[in-house]
Amino acid sequence: MKVLVTGGAGYIGSVAVEELLGAGHEVVVLDNLYQGSAKTLLPDVSFVQGDLADATAVEQAFASNPGIEAVMHFASYTLVGESMKKPELYLRGNLVTGINLMEVAVRHGARRFILSSTANLFGIPGKNPIDESEPIEPGSPYGESKQWLERALAWYERIHGLRYGALRYFNAAGATARLGEHHEPETHIIPLVLSVALGKREKFTIYGDDYPTPDGTCIRDYIHVVDLARAHILTLEALDSGSRTYNLGNGRGYSNLELVETARKVTGHPIPSEMGPRRPGDPAVLVASSDRIRSELGWKPQFSDLETIVGSAWDWHRSHPNGYEG
Numbered sequence: 001m002k003v004l005v006t007g008g009a010g011y012i013g014s015v016a017v018e019e020l021l022g023a024g025h026e027v028v029v030l031d032n033l034y035q036g037s038a039k040t041l042l043p044d045v046s047f048v049q050g051d052l053a054d055a056t057a058v059e060q061a062f063a064s065n066p067g068i069e070a071v072m073h074f075a076s077y078t079l080v081g082e083s084m085k086k087p088e089l090y091l092r093g094n095l096v097t098g099i100n101l102m103e104v105a106v107r108h109g110a111r112r113f114i115l116s117s118t119a120n121l122f123g124i125p126g127k128n129p130i131d132e133s134e135p136i137e138p139g140s141p142y143g144e145s146k147q148w149l150e151r152a153l154a155w156y157e158r159i160h161g162l163r164y165g166a167l168r169y170f171n172a173a174g175a176t177a178r179l180g181e182h183h184e185p186e187t188h189i190i191p192l193v194l195s196v197a198l199g200k201r202e203k204f205t206i207y208g209d210d211y212p213t214p215d216g217t218c219i220r221d222y223i224h225v226v227d228l229a230r231a232h233i234l235t236l237e238a239l240d241s242g243s244r245t246y247n248l249g250n251g252r253g254y255s256n257l258e259l260v261e262t263a264r265k266v267t268g269h270p271i272p273s274e275m276g277p278r279r280p281g282d283p284a285v286l287v288a289s290s291d292r293i294r295s296e297l298g299w300k301p302q303f304s305d306l307e308t309i310v311g312s313a314w315d316w317h318r319s320h321p322n323g324y325e326g
């Protein structure tokens with residue numbers, strides 16, 4: 001299949017591109033390099049530098065690459081905290097870019113669409129593990145924008161026959177030998193913890209130790225980015241038999257303290273840490289039930305152990321101490 005990957009120069013998108021190429025698909029990447037890096041792109045990839053907010057640029061990406069059959073849409077504003085300060089960026093930005101893409105995709109005959117959605121759809125969930133029947137109560141304008149895009153896709157399916165996969169990731173983590181997580185600014189816990197071991201930060205601050213969890217710190221479900229990418233390919237290949245919505249995680253939660261302890265073990269560095277106040281809106285526990293994708297598509301994560309996941313991230317950060325810069 002010929003697949004347009006938006007945000008294909010970013011963290012998760014670049015790994016999806018690698019997996020798509022490995023599975024024999026043809027890839028066109030559309031990215032404005034607001035985050036991510038052109039250095040992630042292999043020579044086999046056709047790259048269009050453009051902004052999804054610009055409908056002409058999206059049109060151009062399709063027109064100059066005829067025969068695109070599917071879209072994987074990773075490009076997005078992605079920060080929960082930023083969305084609580086600048087809701088317009090998320091509510092307008094993520095919706096406009098997503099709708100531009102759906103509209104042009106349909107016009108050019110692409111009939112399959114995979115959306116990067118999020119666990120933030122569930123806000124403070126009523127139960128864990130969280131399956132797809134959990135009520136949607138987004139925890140931020142970021143989550144709200146993803147819900148709107150899921151709903152828009154349901155309308156595009158009804159009206160235009162666009163088959164879609166809505167994949168709600170929990171915490172994407174880990175790296176391949178070539179591709180890893182580098183954001184400016186960095187807000188994700190694993191790169192932040194590892195930056196202490198690299199000597200780039202003095203200590204790591206844990207947000208709150210008074211949650212109703214065994215050690216008082218928040219519990220999250222980490223999913224290796226390669227397992228995530230493979231879930232995209234399985235979903236893409238299954239869309240002919242219907243649209244799909246899946247929660248994606250390992251089904252096992254680790255507390256922030258357990259994560260820091262694992263990073264100490266993996267790196268051999270003491271990683272000094274301190275306790276800070278809670279971050280507003282952080283749920284105590286977020287763990288996915290991925291039973292649906294396991295049973296419907298036979299998806300099975302290969303990297304479920306936290307030490308392996310953190311170890312892969314550490315290998316990448318050690319070999320890329322400045323990310324993709326030099």
Ligand SMILES: NC(=O)c1ccc[n+]([C@@H]2O[C@H](COP(=O)([O-])OP(=O)(O)OC[C@H]3O[C@@H](n4cnc5c(N)ncnc54)[C@H](O)[C@@H]3O)[C@@H](O)[C@H]2O)c1
Nearest residue numbers: 007010011012031032033034035036051052075076116172
């Ligand atoms: N990282 C996680 O744990 C996580 C969890 C849940 C959902 N997600 C979702 O997964 C997707 C990918 O996340 P990521 O961590 O790889 O992000 P990322 O920032 O590394 O990658 C996003 C890419 O999209 C590009 N981009 C952003 N806006 C664009 C625009 N208007 N036009 C063209 N390109 C644009 C950026 O330059 C970047 O290369 C996002 O949609 C995010 O909301 C991520």
